[in-house]
Amino acid sequence: MFLSPLMLFGAFAVSVPIIIHLISRRQHKRVKWAAMRFLIASVEKTKKRLNIEDLLLLLLRCLAVLLLALTFARPALSGAGGGLFGEPPVTGVIVLDHSMSMGYSDGTTTRFERAKQAVQQLLDSAPPGSSFALLYAGDVVEAVIPQPTLDLSLVRQTVGKAEVSDRTTRLQPALRRAVDTLQSKAAARREVHVFTDGQASGLTPLSAIQSITEAAGASGIRTRMVVIADPARDNVAVTDLSLDGGICVVHRPARFSVEVANTGPAAARNVRVSLQLGNAAPVDEKMLLVLAPGERLRVTLSATPTEPVYQSVTATITGDRLPSDDTRSISIRPVDSVSILIVDPAVTTVRRDTGAFFLRNAFAPVPRSQQADYFVRTTAIAPAELADARLDTHQIVVLTNVPDFTPATVDRLTGFVRRGGGLIVFPGPLVVPGTYNTQLLEKAGLLPASLGEPVGDATDRERFFVPQGDNFEHEIARVWNDPNAGSPASVRVYRAFDLTPDPTARQQDVGAPRTVIRFAPSATNATLSGKPMLIERPFGAGRVLLFATTADTIWTDLAVRPAVLVPLLQRTLGLVVSSGDASMNLPVGSTLSRITGGDVLGREASITRPAKRRAATDATSTGVNTPSTPDPALLTDTVSVQLRDNTPVFRYDNTGRAGAYVARFKGEPPLTWVFAAQIDAEESNLKPLEIEELSSLEPDLKVVAWDPTGESSDVLAASGATEIWSLFAFIVLGLFTAEVLLGNWFSRSR
Helix, strand or coil: CECCHHHHHHHHHHHHHHHHHHHHCCCCCCCCCHHHHHHHHHHHHHHHHHHHHHHHHHHHHHHHHHHHHHHHCCEEECCHHHHCCCCCCCEEEEEEECCHHHHCECCCCEHHHHHHHHHHHHHHHCCCCCEEEEEEECCCEEEEEEEEECCHHHHHHHHHHCCCCCCCCCHHHHHHHHHHHHHCCCCCCEEEEEEECCEHHHHCCHHHHHHHHHHHHHCCEEEEEEECCCCCCCCEEEEEEEECCCCCECCCCEEEEEEEEECCCCCEEEEEEEEEECCCCCCEEEEEEEECCCCEEEEEEEECCCCCCCEEEEEEECCCCCHHHHEEEEEECCECCEEEEEECCCCCCCCCCCHHHHHHHHHCCCCHHHHHHCCEEEEEECHHHHHHCCHHHCCEEEEECCCCCCHHHHHHHHHHHHCCCEEEEECCCCCCHHHHHHHHHHHCCCCCEEEEEEECCCCCCCCCECECCCCCCCCCCHHHHCHHHCCHHHCCECCEEEEEECCCCCCCCECCCEEEEEECCCCCCCCCCCCEEEEEEEECCEEEEEECCCCCCCCECHHHCHHHHHHHHHHHHHHHHHHCCHHHEEECCCCEEEECCHHHCCCEEEEECCCCECCCCCCCCCCCCCECCCCHHHHEEEEECEEECCEEEEEECCCCCCEEEEEEECCCCCEEEEEEEECCHHHHCCCECCHHHHHHHCCCEEEEECCCCCCHHHHCCCCCCEECHHHHHHHHHHHHHHHHHHHHHHCCCC
16 A cells, blocks of 8 residues: 555656667767778677666666655555564544543542543553644544644643543544544554543434544544443432522522432432522532432522622532532522513503503512512503603513504614513504514514414403413423412413414524413314413523413403412513523533623623532542632633624633633722533433443444553554555665666776
8 A cells, every 4th residue: 555646656757767768779870980890890799788788777777766656655564564564653643531521530530530541551552653633522622732743742741731621522523523634644554542431422323423433444544442431320410500489689589499310320318409609608408318310300499699799609419429510500690670661552541450550560569568669660651652761771671462663663672672671572452463573573583473363252251272281391481390389271361362483593693482381282272272372582682572462351361360470470570681691601611702881891801710629539428529729820811801893792711610700800890790601411421332332333443441450552553554665765775876886887998
């Protein structure tokens, strides 16, 4: 085989000495000279010898040129033949899995530390002249050393300093990147070495891994997976933490829902779950006596924030051998007041059956004497006043049975929501579906669904639709999955619009619509069966919610069922108010990008990252994992607010560690942000693919279980091809030397 086959075209140069030889033999014009007859006898005697000498020199020159072309083509021998010339050097790529699951400890060392030992073992056993690139595999590929380098000491130092992250396992992108890196390398022995714990979630689908390794094998690239595994897979994790009581208000208890999952094969006992605000001591805790294998339980814990500023809430469980998922943090910003603007055509009336009347009492469900001190304040106006209303002084705008809008009003509503406001829409008899669809959906892209014609007869109180009663997925309605919390199925809807979710993302910052509550199947009228009764979608930094029926009692009795309406609106209020800060909670490894005010443009922020947490020293530990205490300077970054598309934006992407990040802006006025990064819950499932399953990918992927006591050569793949161009080069040199010596010998005087 030849590693640079294009250089074989140089073999055509062998024709050069032949052409020169033929030109030198061309016939010359004969000139008769009398004295020449005395030399003829001597020439005839030596002519035969001269021809043989010329042919011999020609053969040496042709052979030298031919072998020179073969030398530049880099010939190589594969298999056992290559072993005659020594162990060939490796041009390889090391793929090191640094995902969260690699932090699992056996009580002494983590999987990641053992993987680093295996990499060092590979480097120590590599033949002289080998070169390696280094990639970190997670949910993104980090090319630490992007191209193979002969400086193996640099690779050793880089691996020695590597730290496990809290990222998700995704081996396919890193494997593809490694193969693509070697495709352009002309080397006799190209190899990819993957060091991982073999976590199943990071290797699926196997068909994708197989297609990459098959393509690599067809190109002569060998791939080997070294599995750093251990039999212990017990793990309990905090897989979700969320605000569960609607809106978070200062000096009022807030409820937080904590999901704890046992991803191991054995039951977990006496798992303590605690909740804390910031770095303070835990404020609430519960004990889970038994958590069965594969079981997920939700517990509700309470905390009372005292300041309307960004702060972290952290749920922590009993420490185990995988510390990163034993805690989970979110960022919250409690409010001290919420202002709601209600737009209702009937606001000028004194009746107590208008939508504005019911909404004002549902948003502030306290006696009239206490409403002035309640944190929710409502203002009701007529549609004609909406054009001049100061929307940004409110957090939410509610439209009830508003028939029409001017283009300027639509633009103001769109900007209000995009900046972080909330819009709640209750249609009614005055609403024309075509008008709403044209003005608020097609032109503005605000509505999460299009309105069809209303269905049902509001005068027939014997025929009605009911909402679903169980299996709620949306966070607003999830409270009703608890049978003790009541059910919205008690509500009767006599007439409602047929809502069709809008799948079109009409702007880049518009999210997909999600149904909060849907209508239950109806035997009498299937038109609305399964259709949304309440649907929402993110819009910019804000949120838009659309009901299918009215806010008053004309089409439904929802308004007179406070056991349903009050929690529904309170939880809706919490979702809408928190939408503007939703970007402060992001997956590990994501980029925080947040529009700021002009007053912080150019100001630098000092960002403190969360410290790494230590694993419990043995699997039966009942202690809580504690963070390590490295030099604070090692946990601090500096970022400044920059203009992007003429908008001041704060961007930060060093979020590879889960937990709460604190950004303190320099200058005046003082400003502190807290944002949080969360681990993918699937990463806590340590179930690996067994070696037998991975072996199904052979022969294109060689899978071995790493044994630290084994021979170091076991880590390397079997010997590949060996380059023998140096042998050809010596032969070429010998041929040219022989040609010069023979030429001098043949031309001597005789």
